[in-house]
Structures are given as structure tokens and as C-alpha cells.
Amino acid sequence: MSTAFYCPPECRLHDMGAGHPECPQRLDAIQDHLLATGLDIALDWRDAPDATLVQLARAHSAGYLAEIQERMEQVKATGRPHAVDPDTSIYAGTHDAAFKAAGAAIAATDHVIDGGAQTAFCAVRPPGHHATRSESMGFCFFNNVAVAARHALDERGLKRVAIVDFDVHHGNGTEDIVAGDERVLMCSFFQHPLYPYCGAVPKGTNMVNLPVPPYTRGGEIREMIEAMWMPALHRFQPQMLFISAGFDAHREDELGQLGLVEADYEWITRRLVTVAQTHSGGRIVSCLEGGYSLSALARSVAAHLRVLAGVAG
Numbered sequence: 001m002s003t004a005f006y007c008p009p010e011c012r013l014h015d016m017g018a019g020h021p022e023c024p025q026r027l028d029a030i031q032d033h034l035l036a037t038g039l040d041i042a043l044d045w046r047d048a049p050d051a052t053l054v055q056l057a058r059a060h061s062a063g064y065l066a067e068i069q070e071r072m073e074q075v076k077a078t079g080r081p082h083a084v085d086p087d088t089s090i091y092a093g094t095h096d097a098a099f100k101a102a103g104a105a106i107a108a109t110d111h112v113i114d115g116g117a118q119t120a121f122c123a124v125r126p127p128g129h130h131a132t133r134s135e136s137m138g139f140c141f142f143n144n145v146a147v148a149a150r151h152a153l154d155e156r157g158l159k160r161v162a163i164v165d166f167d168v169h170h171g172n173g174t175e176d177i178v179a180g181d182e183r184v185l186m187c188s189f190f191q192h193p194l195y196p197y198c199g200a201v202p203k204g205t206n207m208v209n210l211p212v213p214p215y216t217r218g219g220e221i222r223e224m225i226e227a228m229w230m231p232a233l234h235r236f237q238p239q240m241l242f243i244s245a246g247f248d249a250h251r252e253d254e255l256g257q258l259g260l261v262e263a264d265y266e267w268i269t270r271r272l273v274t275v276a277q278t279h280s281g282g283r284i285v286s287c288l289e290g291g292y293s294l295s296a297l298a299r300s301v302a303a304h305l306r307v308l309a310g311v312a313g
């Protein structure tokens with residue numbers, strides 16, 4: 001069965017200006033590399049509708065959604081950008097990109113639950129894992145993965161889902177949303193200290209947070225995953241796996257100081273596929289988070305996708 005691939009054109013419309021690392025070219029780099037390597041033919045390229053407010057409200061407060069939607073519509077109409085934090089701004093294309101990014105994560109979840117594919121990858125932006133229940137921050141507006149996970153639980157009737165976050169930054173937004181929700185197990189590692197400067201003390205018993213110091217390399221990360229994530233995931237027996245797939249822990253990425261390479265992403269993905277095949281009927285929905293070195297990002301996404309699609313050597 002092929003892997004579903006979502007890369008909505010609207011996700012390129014969000015552009016925070018020249019020199020901003022979270023740029024539309026990230027998606028171009030991924031897509032170009034898939035075409036150049038021939039990996040594109042192993043993927044089922046699919047369209048997605050926008051997320052609805054009802055769907056977003058499973059992870060975000062109604063007050064926040066009303067406020068951010070109004071802001072996004074205002075900026076779309078006037079063209080005047082609005083900064084939500086020093087690194088994160090709403091521009092004219094942000095509205096359409098953000099609603100489509102979350103919509104893709106939901107569509108991927110439905111498609112996998114309905115049996116149309118075993119695995120899915122959403123090459124979407126803006127990313128989501130720093131967006132809390134009621135706040136945009138760190139390049140994120142809607143928490144795509146948390147919205148999709150709650151869709152699987154609340155709308156599709158799943159009882160247990162796991163969220164695995166391997167971005168170099170702590171997924172504080174996802175933690176804010178799912179901490180204490182015992183239907184969710186969240187496993188992550190992240191460089192610490194580093195933006196958003198939290199996560200060392202987990203907010204709930206359903207969190208497996210592994211803060212690691214700068215310059216940690218892939219071998220040490222693999223040992224920690226084997227010792228800490230894998231037993232927790234096997235105990236939890238998730239019915240579906242969601243991945244916050246950030247590739248900024250790559251050693252070529254300048255936003256973090258960890259030392260992962262493509263082979264590490266391949267290894268991590270293989271371990272997660274093992275969990276999904278044991279407990280979840282193989283079901284995985286993975287969504288792009290960070291990853292700012294365009295070349296390393298494209299190569300790492302390809303390594304991740306080759307395992308998800310079962311075409312790795």
C-alpha cells in the first residue's frame with residue numbers, strides 16, 4: 001500500500017519575508033528532491049480541504065480561534081502584516097496556508113483510518129508544535145498534529161494515540177494541549193536549553209520528555225530512544241502514531257546544535273514503524289515541523305519517507 005503525500009500549494013503562500021528561515025522554499029526543496037530521486041512515484045499525492053473551526057477547536061480555545069481567524073482575515077484583506085512574536089508574523093498568505101496545513105493533517109488521518117493508505121506524510125507549513133491551546137508562537141499558529149490526534153480520538157473514535165516529536169525544539173504547544181489527556185502518549189527529545197526554554201520537567205504523566213545537551217549525536221539519541229521511548233510506546237499500545245517530524249536536529253541545521261544525520265532519521269522512523277506495525281495496524285501520520293537547512297531538510301525527509309513507504313533498501 002502506498003504512502004499518502006500532502007503538499008498543498010496554499011502552504012507556500014505563507015511568506016514571512018526575505019531571510020526568514022521558515023520559508024516557502026522549504027517545500028520546494030522537499031518536492032524537488034522527491035522528483036530528482038524518483039521517490040515521488042512511490043507516493044500517492046493527495047489534496048486536502050481546509051480545516052474547520054470545529055476541528056481546530058479540538059486543540060485550541062474558542063477565544064483564541066476567533067481572535068486569530070479575525071487577524072488572519074484582516075491581514076489577508078489589507079496586506080499589512082501583524083507580528084505575534086519577534087519571529088512569527090501573519091502575512092497575506094498565512095490564513096490560507098494555516099487552514100490548509102491543519103486540514104491536510106486531518107485529511108491524512110481520515111485517509112489512513114479509512115484504509116486508503118497505511119502511512120501519510122504532510123509536507124505542510126506553517127508548522128504547528130509550538131502553538132499552544134491559546135497562543136501562536138515559534139513560527140506556529142495551529143497545532144496541526146494535536147488537531148489531527150484529537151480528530152482521531154474525538155471524531156473517529158480511537159481510544160489511544162501516540163505523538164512522537166523529533167524536532168530539535170521542545171513541542172511545548174503540543175505538550176500544553178495533550179498533557180494530562182491519558183488517551184495520548186507524547187514522546188520527544190529536544191535540545192535543552194534552547195527555544196522555547198521549557199520541557200525539562202514534563203507537564204503530565206503522559207509525557208516522555210528527553211532533554212539533551214547541545215552537540216549530542218545520533219548514537220546517543222538512538223540509545224535514549226531505545227531505553228525511554230520504546231518501552232513506553234509498547235506499554236501504551238497506541239492505535240495510531242502521529243509524528244511531529246522536524247528535521248532541525250540535523251547537524252547541518254543552524255537553528256540547533258544537535259548532530260543527527262539522514263541515517264538517524266531513517267533509524268528513528270524504522271523504530272516507529274515497528275511500534276505501529278505491532279500495535280496500530282501500521283498506521284502513521286507524519287507532519288513536517290522544523291528543518292531549515294534546505295538540502296539537509298530535503299535529504300532527511302526523503303530518508304523518512306523511504307521508510308514510511310517501505311522502499312528503503
Ligand SMILES: [Zn+2]
Pocket residue numbers: 167168169246248289290291
Ligand atoms: Zn524546530
